[in-house]
Amino acid sequence: MAFFKRRPAHNASRSQPESPAKRLLREHKDVAINSWCRLWQSPLANLLTWLTLAIALALPAALLLLLSQAQHLGQQVNQSSHISVFLASDVSLEQGQLITGQLSSRPDIIQATYISAEQALADFKASSGLEDILTSLTDNPLPATILIEPANTSLGPKAVAKLTQQLRQQDPIDQVLVDMEWLDRLQALLDTSERFTYSLALLLALGVLLVVGNTVRLQIESRKQEILVIKLVGGTDAYLRRPFLYAGLWAGLFSALIAWVILQVGVAYLHPPLLSLAQSYQSDWQLQGLSWMGSFNLFVASCGLSVLGASLTVGRQLRLIEPK
Amino acid sequence: MIRFEQVGKKYHEKNALVSNNFHLQRGDMAFLTGHSGAGKSTLLKLIMLMERPTSGKVIVDREDLSQLSRKQIPAHRRKIGLVFQNHQLLMDYSVFDNVALPLKISGYNERDSGRRVRAALDKVGLLDKEKLSPQVLSSGEQQRIGIARAIVNKPKLILADEPTGNLDPALSAEIMHLFQQFNQVGVTVLIASHDLALIQRLQHPVIQLNQGRISGPLSVMGP
Numbered sequence A: 001m002a003f004f005k006r007r008p009a010h011n012a013s014r015s016q017p018e019s020p021a022k023r024l025l026r027e028h029k030d031v032a033i034n035s036w037c038r039l040w041q042s043p044l045a046n047l048l049t050w051l052t053l054a055i056a057l058a059l060p061a062a063l064l065l066l067l068s069q070a071q072h073l074g075q076q077v078n079q080s081s082h083i084s085v086f087l088a089s090d091v092s093l094e095q096g097q098l099i100t101g102q103l104s105s106r107p108d109i110i111q112a113t114y115i116s117a118e119q120a121l122a123d124f125k126a127s128s129g130l131e132d133i134l135t136s137l138t139d140n141p142l143p144a145t146i147l148i149e150p151a152n153t154s155l156g157p158k159a160v161a162k163l164t165q166q167l168r169q170q171d172p173i174d175q176v177l178v179d180m181e182w183l184d185r186l187q188a189l190l191d192t193s194e195r196f197t198y199s200l201a202l203l204l205a206l207g208v209l210l211v212v213g214n215t216v217r218l219q220i221e222s223r224k225q226e227i228l229v230i231k232l233v234g235g236t237d238a239y240l241r242r243p244f245l246y247a248g249l250w251a252g253l254f255s256a257l258i259a260w261v262i263l264q265v266g267v268a269y270l271h272p273p274l275l276s277l278a279q280s281y282q283s284d285w286q287l288q289g290l291s292w293m294g295s296f297n298l299f300v301a302s303c304g305l306s307v308l309g310a311s312l313t314v315g316r317q318l319r320l321i322e323p324k
Numbered sequence B: 001m002i003r004f005e006q007v008g009k010k011y012h013e014k015n016a017l018v019s020n021n022f023h024l025q026r027g028d029m030a031f032l033t034g035h036s037g038a039g040k041s042t043l044l045k046l047i048m049l050m051e052r053p054t055s056g057k058v059i060v061d062r063e064d065l066s067q068l069s070r071k072q073i074p075a076h077r078r079k080i081g082l083v084f085q086n087h088q089l090l091m092d093y094s095v096f097d098n099v100a101l102p103l104k105i106s107g108y109n110e111r112d113s114g115r116r117v118r119a120a121l122d123k124v125g126l127l128d129k130e131k132l133s134p135q136v137l138s139s140g141e142q143q144r145i146g147i148a149r150a151i152v153n154k155p156k157l158i159l160a161d162e163p164t165g166n167l168d169p170a171l172s173a174e175i176m177h178l179f180q181q182f183n184q185v186g187v188t189v190l191i192a193s194h195d196l197a198l199i200q201r202l203q204h205p206v207i208q209l210n211q212g213r214i215s216g217p218l219s220v221m222g223p
Helices: A009-014 A020-039 A043-079 A093-104 A117-128 A131-135 A157-168 A180-222 A224-232 A237-280 A292-320 B040-048 B070-078 B095-105 B110-123 B139-151 B169-184 B196-202
Strands: A083-087 A109-115 A145-150 A173-178 B002-011 B014-024 B029-033 B055-060 B080-083 B157-161 B188-192 B205-210
Touching: A020 A237, A043 A180, A043 A237, A043 A292, A083 A093, A083 A157, A093 A109, A093 A145, A109 A117, A117 A131, A145 A157, A157 A173, A180 A224, A180 A237, A180 A292, A224 A237, A224 B070, A224 B095, A237 A292, A237 B070, B002 B040, B014 B040, B014 B055, B029 B040, B029 B169, B029 B196, B040 B055, B040 B080, B040 B157, B040 B188, B070 B080, B070 B095, B080 B139, B095 B110, B095 B139, B110 B139, B139 B157, B139 B169, B157 B169, B169 B188, B169 B196
Parallel strands: B029 B188, B029 B205, B080 B157, B157 B188
Antiparallel strands: A083 A145, A083 A173, A109 A145, B002 B014, B002 B055
16 A cells, blocks of 8 residues: 555655754644644633733732832932031021031032031021011021031931031031931832732742632643644653643733733823922922833743643643553 | 464453464464453454463564563554454544544654555545545445554564454455555464354364364364
8 A cells, every 4th residue: 555655765855854943843834833723712711810810910010110210319319418417506607507517528528518507597497487487576486597418318228327426526516317217117118019029929929820820720621632632642641741831821811911001091191190209309209110120020921920830730731641 | 474482461469361382484474253241352362462471482573572662662553553342543533634643653754654655545445535534424434434544564474353343244245355464565464353154264273262262273164
């Protein structure tokens, strides 16, 4: 029978298998296309899965986004923090200006500005709206002040604390005020938010793994007969695993896309009130959407988690299906 | 091609096969018969590595199957063409895709695979049905597609488990004739069947299983 005969040499060479790498690439391409086409056989079910995954991704991503920008803002606030040095009431204008000059020449101070008691009162009158009451006072209750902008606040709160300590020990200085406590609290709040966000991200990543794993388990269940036949005609585990890993990859890709849209829409929605809040503090801070790098990370995390979730399930499930 | 040495298989302390020896030479065609539950399917499963023997040694194509790890099973199965009583076709695949499955698994490209699939379909006389779903075909046609799938890889060994179990005598004879044709070009064929009338007409060695034991040496049952 001709069917079982070996082909002549020239014909055989034509049907020689291609190189292993080329073959693997072709097989992967085929499986990728096939599993892509399979997605659209049950679009609604897939869409629901992707939405679930997208929400699980968007939530920690949004918190991370807010957190990184809040940390940036915190740093800005930290850098622009001033130290107010209140001079004793018996210090004269000349003395005050002299001290201000001395302070300005310190390397750890960028700028020292002298505000006389009279100027302070005038400023206060103008900004407080309590002009009548203030005018009726016989004495000026306000001390002369030197506003100091420290040089190395970017080195952290410790440097500021050291400078403050030194200023307190100087003689005609009555009181030194710095917003250190507020900064400490902000930092602690940011640290707490950071840990909370990371914990939440970890839990939701676990959620993504479980959702993808469960979806793949159902897919395997619905293709049980096919898997049995493929095992009987000699399909390897790798061959059987591949379509489900690609299904995981597509799920990761689509859910990342949906999560990205959710994030960008969310940022656009939050932007106006946050902008007016920032403006009320004379800040030019703006809520930024996901950067290119952030978007890339979102897609990598989503696809990585989905493929991992699929691969964790698929091996175990495939072992359960054996021809009997 | 197939050698059983003292092969036994127990399921839950119940003997399915008891220390069997037989040897099927390369290029032979033989029938495996016996009442239901005699161990026919178990014997085929041991050759396909769907089961492992409890005792003894199964050697297929000079390879001791007990030496094969789980990972090596697929490669072993690709060497064997398997035909089932219930044909095990995938109804959501076309006829062409069903037959092409073993080639796809072996990594054939589309051109070579297409040529081989059509040759196999031509061999079983169903070349014009390649685009149809197996669901719309008769059971005889479905069985022939199952056979086309079993031979598409040009295996050296074909195993068939009750391939004519659901077919009328005329169709059964036709199917058996196909197996004889494969055997004539050197393929080793082992067919489990209890269709004694048909087996007697075909004059091939018969392995008779009785309660898990091969009763007597291989024999040719005369007419």
